[in-house]
Amino acid sequence: MSAAPSDATPTHTGSCHCGHVTYTGSFDLVSGHIIKCNCSICHKKGYFLLSPTSTASFSLLTPTSESELADYQFAKKLVHHYACPKCSTSVYISGFFEMGDEEIPFMAVMANTLDKRLDGEPLEDLRKVKIKYIDGRHDKLELLDEPFPGGAW
Numbered sequence: 001m002s003a004a005p006s007d008a009t010p011t012h013t014g015s016c017h018c019g020h021v022t023y024t025g026s027f028d029l030v031s032g033h034i035i036k037c038n039c040s041i042c043h044k045k046g047y048f049l050l051s052p053t054s055t056a057s058f059s060l061l062t063p064t065s066e067s068e069l070a071d072y073q074f075a076k077k078l079v080h081h082y083a084c085p086k087c088s089t090s091v092y093i094s095g096f097f098e099m100g101d102e103e104i105p106f107m108a109v110m111a112n113t114l115d116k117r118l119d120g121e122p123l124e125d126l127r128k129v130k131i132k133y134i135d136g137r138h139d140k141l142e143l144l145d146e147p148f149p150g151g152a153w
């Protein structure tokens, strides 16, 4: 039996503040990055967006259906903003970014809802994860190392 490759992306669990909403997913907190965006909702809610290595690696554990989550949508309603219906913690977003005629699938958890790694190793230190900034306010996906106007560190 061979050991798992040391560079395998670990599986993590995460939850809202009260524990009603829980999930698992694989997140690369070493070479990956957290995204902060200056659009109206990302800015006001203070989102720290972290995409799983694949959407397929993400599973909502509890409650059993997304229909049991608080779901906020606005404008063209391309993105679900899921939160806990009990403690109101924003947990993840899922939907599409519009780029011209294209709709690009996008899914991300709030990095600060991560709890632990399933392999028993300590959770990565979020202070060491690179933060990248996007200009969502103008529907641009270019990533920079500093906030665009209207955003915040």
Ligand SMILES: [Zn+2]
Pocket: 016, 017, 018, 019, 020, 021, 084, 085, 086, 087, 088, 089
């Ligand atoms: Zn909760």
